[in-house]
Amino acid sequence: MSDVKTEPVRGEGWNVFQHVTDQALWCAVPPHRPIPGFLFSGRWLFSRHDIRSGNALPEFRDNIADHAVHLKGFYLFHRFEAEVLKAASDLESSGALGDE
Secondary structure (H helix, E strand, O other), X not given: OOXXXXXXXXXXXXXXXXXOOOOOEEEEEOOOOOOOHHHHOOOEEEEEOXXXXXXXXXXXXXXXXXXXXXXXXXXXXXXXXXXXXXXXXHHHHHOXXXXX
16 A cells, blocks of 8 residues: 555645755655655755745646655746746736647
């Protein structure tokens, strides 16, 4: 029997790490999962443990994080500059991206 937690992890705090040289690269690990070994390589720094929906990092996607944690135990994501996010949001809101 697997001990993998398959229900969503929303609402829990997360252990969040930021890459040292590529500071736009982030890794989130829920507290009930072990920290992956690559995060101890000296190339990652612990950043925070209070990531939740709508909290501080707009690129964090709950549904994608849930799936990633189910598959790998962690969630890697890339942060974009605020201007890029606003432009993408404006395009999506205007319908310019179309439905796929």
